[in-house]
Amino acid sequence: MANNKLLRMDNVGIVVESMEESIAFFEEIGLKLEGRTTVEGEWAGRVTGLGTQCVEIAMMATPDGHSRLELSRFLTPPAVSDHRDAPVNALGYLRVMFTVADIDELVARLMKHGAQLVGEVVQYEQAYRLCYIRGKDGLLIGLAEQLGQH
Structure with a gap:
């Protein structure tokens, strides 16, 4: 058996159509732009299997710095x-999925950015209020407000 243990999950990758709108959308949720760059060349294409490529990348971090x-x-x-x-x-x-402090307030702000509720905001027992939204760029995002934590 190999002595290989998972150290952490670094990130989740999302391909977007509009970088500026996507950054603004995730900043509205509360993520912070850590940096932007362009990755290009044959070496990158060897990783992705796409051959020569040119990709604009933005790294967004959660407030706790863990995701x-x-x-x-x-x-x-x-x-x-x-x-x-x-x-x-x-x-x-x-x-x-993001855990947020006030789901109603955030949904209202995101709707000003073109987001739409997929269903509705629903309460699960006495634990959470949850919803799915689609951002202007079509990305599916889950929001959860933990009840009794304010």
């Missing part, structure tokens, strides 16, 4: 498929 989203916008080669309209029971990665 990150890596937003990517492919300049070359261009995006070839679009899963943003897939229903929540489609196979593959579903969504990113």
Whole structure:
């Protein structure tokens, strides 16, 4: 048996259409832009299997510093498929879930950025209020407000 243990999860990667709108959307949720860069060249394409590529990347961090989203916008080669309209029971990665202090206030702010509720804000027992939203760029985001924690 190999002596290999998981150290941490570094980030979740999300391919976006509009980098500026996506950064603004995730900043509205409360993530902080850590940095932006462009990754290009044959070496990067060897990792992704896409060959020569040019990708704009923005790294967004949660306030506690433990979780990150890596937003990517492919300049070359261009995006070839679009899963943003897939229903929540489609196979593959579903969504990113954030715990927030005030779900109603945040949903109202995100709707000003073009977000839409997928269903409705629902209370689960006396523990959480939960909802799914789609951002303007079509990304599916989960929000959870833990009750009794204010």
